Amino acid sequence: MSFDHLRATYFEESAELLDSAYAALAELAEGRADAETVHALFRAIHSIKGGGGAFGFERLVRLAHAMETLLDLLRDGALAMDAGRHALLLRGADALADLLAAEKAGTGAPPGGEDALMQALHAAAETAATAPPAAAAGWRLRFTPRPALFRNANEPLLLVRALRRLGPVQVTADLSRLPPLERLEPEDAHLGWVFELQADVPRAQVEEVFEFVADDCMLAIEPLAGETPGAPAAEPVLGSEAASATIAPPAIADAAGPTTGAPQSVRVDVAKIDRLVNLVGELVINQAMLLQLGGTLPPALCPGLIAGLETLSQHLRELQEGVMAIRTQPVKSVFARMPRLVRDLSAQLGKEVRLVVTGEATEIDKTVVEQLADPLTHLLRNALDHGIEAPEQRVAAGKPRQGTVHLSAEQRGGRILIELTDDGRGIDRARVLARARERGLVAAEAELTDSEVDELIFQPGFSTAAAISDISGRGVGMDVVRRSIQALGGRITVDSRLGSGSRFVLSLPLTLAVLDGLVVAVGREAYIVPIAAIAESLRPRREDIHAVVGRGEVLAIRGAYVPLLPLHRHFAVPDAQPDPARGIVVIVETDHAGRMGLLVDDLVGQQQVVVKSLEANYGPIDGIGGATILGDGRVALILDIAGLGPAATTRPMPTAPHRAAPLQPALQ
Amino acid sequence: MAKRVMTVDDSRTMREMVAFTLRKAGFEVSEAEDGRKALAALQAAPVDVVITDLNMPNMDGVALIRALRADARMRAVPILMLTTESEAAKKAEGRSAGATGWLVKPFDPEKLIDVVKRVAG
Incomplete structure (x- = not known):
């Protein structure tokens, strides 16, 4: 090492x-x-x-x-x-x-x-x-070794030296147990001593000196008389059992450190785990290939093969989950920093805030945990700075003086939901809208639903300049928070009621290494669309497709218009189906650009894929989140929906014509 | 002269952590990866303190302690067991075999130095 x-x-x-x-x-x-x-x-x-x-x-x-x-x-x-x-x-x-x-x-x-x-x-x-001293001004130790003391190479002289390091020691020998010469066993201990240690040290420190000989001696420790009024009375001479019971536990607890009481664990290099994760990923790909191959053989030729392959995939899935679980960590490590932040901030802001934390034991991928700290900190700062009102204002509004912020984590399906709820003033939509209009993020005449207005706070360029303060107005906006959550494959949404508070919900994947994907065909290529981003897929009717000047084509769906992104055009794939009415449209939802429809040739199937990063070799590519290897050995690119958005739509979305229904589903 | 310490452990990491900590504190440290090798090395050149793991291949810690205590030259050498908390029974066995003291894995470097100084004088 x-x-x-x-x-x-x-x-x-x-x-x-x-x-x-x-x-x-x-x-x-x-x-x-x-x-x-x-x-x-x-x-x-x-x-x-x-x-x-x-x-x-x-x-x-x-x-x-x-x-x-x-x-x-x-x-x-x-x-x-x-x-x-x-x-x-x-x-x-x-x-x-x-x-x-x-x-x-x-x-x-x-x-x-x-x-x-x-x-x-x-x-x-x-x-x-x-203040009244906890430790005595000194200690008197009556130390009587048992005959076997020396057999373990314990040396009283060294104990005296160790005591000396604590303070001046006076030693008196006790010769009373010394046998007559003819019966003296030269290798046994016969002497006893009384040590008077003049040092204001805790008793535990004195006991520690005798840690190893506790079983082999009689030891009585009492405070030096007369100098410590109120100090505990001298303890009776301790037998070896009692002495070891009082001395040994602190030593063990001390050396065991913070792991005491925690489940047993081993420390493993992350690189080793990643290697395992990768290997399991390869196995999954291999198994998919075998399964595909198995499907092409006549079952009569190889009875039991299919059943065997199915058992294999079952075990493999369990193995995969097990290996992924190694990478997970309780969110506690991030949550634990938050009470501190709340206390400091509320003191600084002159607000009274109580933080309630639940679900700390929820486990999530280590990488995700690590990268959660910044966005969470930012959200919490925002909640305290902009959300929770000053105590007087709260009282005037008929609320308790003390504001409450609730931070929770829970696993739901394959995702982790982290919620930050405050009972503050909520988002002032009129102000947000005015601000967005002023900044040109929304056309003056556009009608926006409440949730669309709330979404505006995530827009880049939506600075909260009107409310800049020391705490959260540091140039990092909610758009950065959203970007960092998206980088983790997550989504963030907000739900707010004026006067009664806001709730931010972060939905994060359990792991970054695998993903449930829909395999789609475009020309001779295959792409993976993350299932989490898909709202629905459909074969559009020709009359629902409209061309919009400067915006390409849009698809009318239940009264709303969704911009179409033909994947073959975006990725320049030859021999693909150019006619939307003959292809399939996969409706995906992006956090900042609303919905859009990906035009593909066909749907191939749903499968769990192992994400292989391309970034190390190619750098970040807009719209591509990575690659994977399919069962038939082909490489397929995994779409990064958020990265596709800007190419497909020209923001701001809310100004789209003829909008009859909200682009964003209302949040519950 | 610097005191000599031997660390006996089948885990290289553990040996090196012990060695690193003690060298930093001015001790001269040698290493052995099991009881048998430790015994051979100690018979050739004794040291002032032995720190041994208990669970090791070839010759385990308890057997090493017995062998050292049986050797007249090493009867008075302080021997520290480096054990995990779950090895309580083994620890008692080591004690009765003649171990001087014990340390718990994972060890606190300061405590290790302190204990080695205490038993080495």
Whole structure:
């Protein structure tokens, strides 16, 4: 394992540890914390520090250490968690994240950035010194080894040295058990000692020194008398059972780190999983070929072949699902960052907001999880900045002072739905429409349905300039959010009621590696249309097809006009059916350009296809999302519907003539 | 003189993580991939601390600990077991075979250094 490899593992692990630290901090802030929470937080910071030390990240270690000191006091109950200390720890976690990022990038963070924070942390920890002390001013240890102590190469002298590292130690030997010389067993332990340690350290730290000898000795630890009023009374001499019970668990818990209580897991390089995914993909293609071949043979010639092939495909599908599941991760890792954001933003905006999170355990492809953070953050910022009203306004509107934002995730069919609902003011359609007209996104006379108006906020160029603020008016608009969701093969829709709030729904694929597709024929070529994008397919009647000047052809369907995109023309495929009335029209829905009809020669069938990226070799191509290999060995391109849109339609869509029905289905 | 530590583990990753951590802390580290190789190497050149995995081919950790304790020159060498939490029974076996202490996988580098210093003096 190379140094770089170790570093990579460390950074990956630290990111996870930070996430769990944020989660613990969120629990603390929301009063959901229990005794384990502070421990979990401590362990996360401690592990980050430990690894950081190994790589020589000194500033990171110093900062983590300062946080640990404070956490240690909170853990022991010497200090109580309050808003100030909580905020300090949050800032600490942020600073750790920054330092980690800087070390990872190899740039080094700007010097001294965390100095003020370090001072504040130290100051907070020092207030504990004036508070009643948690640890005694010192400890008296009565240590009586059992005869077998030496057999495991444990050496009392080394224990004394370890104690010395904690503070000054006075040692008194206890010779009472020393046998007469003729009965002295030279390899047994006969002496006992009393150590007086003058150090204000937690009991656990003293116990840790004796971690390995707990089974082989009698050990009594008591605070030095007279100096610690209110300290726990001296404990009776512990037998070996009791001593091991009190000493061993913290050690195990400590080393086990944040995984305690979590299901057992192994860390696997993503590249290895991707290789598996790819191999399974090849198998699926192979199986499709076999199935096709099997279908051409007379069943009498090879009885059982078809049944065997079917069992194979069943198992293969299970194998595929199993392998895909390895790549999935709970959305919790992204959701866990959100409470933090809400707290910071609401403080900054002077709003009172409660965040309710559900479905954190929902699992989704790792890549999707990672790329969800930015769009979600943006949506949440928007909800707080533009959605939720100031407390006084809410009260005036007859709502509770505190606004509620609900973030949820659930799996529905082959997709994951993530919803962000707020009970704020909702989208002010009149203002949105005025704005869109002003920007030339909508013709002045166009009549738009409510959902069409809501859709306008996703239009590029629809800046919320009227409401620019520090929080969300940073030049990144909802169009960027929509694009990033689309890049993940997902869709985003909004549903809003003026005065009572908005709901954003993100629908995402479970995985990016396979896709349910409709195979269509165009000339001698085959293309794949993602099933998720298809609304319907039909053979159009000639009288429903109209030519529109400058817009090509449109298809009238139940009173609405849908622009037609002949695929053969778009991709310059020879020998295709040019007459729409003799071909098939597949109606697809795009997020920003409404519906359109893809004109193809024929439908071949529906199948699950393995997505092979073309980008590495060809760069991004508008309208093409990738390629796949069909059962007969042919390569078929997978259409990227969103990328086809602009070529087919000239926006803005809402100005289309004779519109009798909405282009967008109303959202429920 | 730098203290010498041997890490015995059939996982190269684990050996290298231990070695990396301890070298960084100033120890001299050698590696062996199973009990038999460790025993041969230690009989040729003893070290100050042995850190061993328990589950290994050829000669497992417990057998290695027994063999080391049976060798007069290595009776007093501190031996640390590097175990997973699920190996409680094995750990007890290792203890009675003469192991000095234990560490839990995955280990915390700081704790590893701390423990090795504690048992090595």
